[in-house]
Amino acid sequence: MSEKKRIAAIKGTKDILPKEARKWQRVEATAKRIFELYGYREIRAPIFEATELFEKGTGETSDIVIKEMYTFKDKAGRSLTLRPEYTPSIVRSIIEHRLYLQPDPLRFYFIGPMFRYDKPQKGRYRQFHQMDIEVFGEEAPAVDAEIVEMADYLLKTLKVTETEILVNSVGCQGCRPLYLKELREAAEKKRALLCPDCQRKITANPLRIFDCKVETCREAARGFPKITDFLCAECEANFDSFKAHLDSFQISYIVEPRLVRGIDYYTRITFEIISAKLGAQDAILGGGRYDDMMKVFGGPDICGTGFAVGMERLVSLAPFTREAEDFLYLAFLGDEAQEKGMALARFLRQNDLECLIEYKERSLRNQISRANKLGARWVLIVGEEEIKSGKYQLKNMATGNQVEVGKEDIIKVIRESA
Ligand SMILES: [Zn+2]
Ligand SMILES: [Zn+2]
Known part of the structure; x- marks a missing residue:
């Protein structure tokens, strides 16, 4: 008998075996139910799209686009990419099907795999899974507060404890440029302390220095100016209103001015829910506003907000007791x-x-x-x-x-x- 070569799973991917899959099913079913309770409806888009969709959507200076996309040519020579995030697909779909002309609320949720050619490390996969929710056409910060409240309710229902909610505002096209200028100057002074990656970010996008996990960069970033000190009157009123709604929901949160998120199209409110149990990769869920995104894609001027949850992290944090089954x-x-x-x-x-x-x-x-x-x-x-x-x-x-x-x-x- 000839020796057969055994084929293993691709590095950075993982099988979700039946026992584990039960947990996933439970988490997904709970999330779907809660999203539906808040008026969201499921949308399913293809796993691959034209490469330029993501180049446009994630911003061409983004690390994701530059280093981590699974891009390939199909048999007809088209450049395709396995989606590295979900929002660009949803936005494309809304524009393509003109969903904004329908009477239905523009509230969507989605659950599925995402692909990034990331360095494999504990708890991070090249095929990973996310749940996303998105709301379009709602400008009031009340909807951002409602989204945070929904996320909080989801985690409580799944019995995920010891979490913290971080909130921030990244300002608008009006007030951010001045902040970026000050931030660049401050970062330039600390150039020697920054890693090579962050040194490049000083000119390209200094906000991303805050995402760096290198300790010397984090240390340097602690002394940088805070965006909350640069907000224009409208952005400040918007942020205050958001916080007031959270207060009336009796949801506690921490204002974290270094929370700026790694993607270009975010505007104003951003938030994250973290868990100390996750160590350095501590975010379970992150989101915020992207009011300019629809325009960037050639659609109507409709604002948007939403969040994405890392399923691997959420499933690992949700305690699982097999309910008595007959x-x-x-x-x-x-x-x-x-x-x-x-x-x-x-x-x-x-x-x-x-x-x-x-x-x-x-x-x-x-x-x-x-x-x-x-x-x-x-x-x-x-x-x-x-x-x-x-x-x-x-x-x-x-x-x-x-x-x-x-x-x-x-x-x-x-x-x-x-
Ligand atoms: Zn502003
Ligand atoms: Zn760095």
């Missing part, structure tokens, strides 16, 4: 019993009971031990005697109690014991 293992002995058992299993499944029947020949004892290993709550025994009498032994695996029941009563007994 999972029944059907054990049978002999061909005739198998036939009867298959009919019974079908009946139970059609009555919404999770039921497993395995066809490999095993002794009764063996089957009960399998049921135990699989975590079945119930075992239903179908043997010759049972077929004759039409009564089956139903065993509760937790208590060890066994009762004799007819077909019609199986569901009843199980439901009543819940």
